[in-house]
Amino acid sequence: DSWYEKNWAPIPLDNQKDGFVYKWNPLEIGQLVETQEGHTQLEIVHRVSTNTEIFGVVKGSTPFVEHDDGDHYIGMVHYSEEKSPRQYYNRLVLLRKETYEVAKCTETFCFEKVGVEFCVGMEVQETRIVFWISQKDRDPRMVVMDRVFFDDKWISF
Numbered sequence: 001d002s003w004y005e006k007n008w009a010p011i012p013l014d015n016q017k018d019g020f021v022y023k024w025n026p027l028e029i030g031q032l033v034e035t036q037e038g039h040t041q042l043e044i045v046h047r048v049s050t051n052t053e054i055f056g057v058v059k060g061s062t063p064f065v066e067h068d069d070g071d072h073y074i075g076m077v078h079y080s081e082e083k084s085p086r087q088y089y090n091r092l093v094l095l096r097k098e099t100y101e102v103a104k105c106t107e108t109f110c111f112e113k114v115g116v117e118f119c120v121g122m123e124v125q126e127t128r129i130v131f132w133i134s135q136k137d138r139d140p141r142m143v144v145m146d147r148v149f150f151d152d153k154w155i156s157f
Helices: none
Strands: 009-012 018-024 027-034 040-048 072-081 087-096 102-106 117-124 128-135 139-146 154-156
Touching: 009 072, 018 040, 072 117, 087 117
Parallel strands: none
Antiparallel strands: 009 018, 018 027, 027 040, 072 087, 087 102, 102 154, 117 128, 128 139
């Protein structure tokens, strides 16, 4: 009975099924289930409190993948400020694999410039992270960043 945008982020579920982050405050992770009538409906399978100041406004953005430490999932989120033009900001988020609680997130950052710019995919590699971003909903870019760039930008919870 509430309205949320379509910026859901895919995330693995502990039952080996596909889930998605449905909303961020509180963090709700859902999966699609088939009803007895043959319809598909949303089922929230995890609900976790989050930091309202940070996660009250975030959306999407990339699928969450297993972090190389084996204990977390990592993904990208974004939020926007309604200005002209709209301004987008990004954060990496680390979720605890066992509970889906937020362990850490990075400080807010932009890839190239403030404006309509959001991340649609990422690949975490040994020493760098590759991001695929969109600017103004039409100009795709690939941005490669060394992982050490984020070393001093994490906020723990």
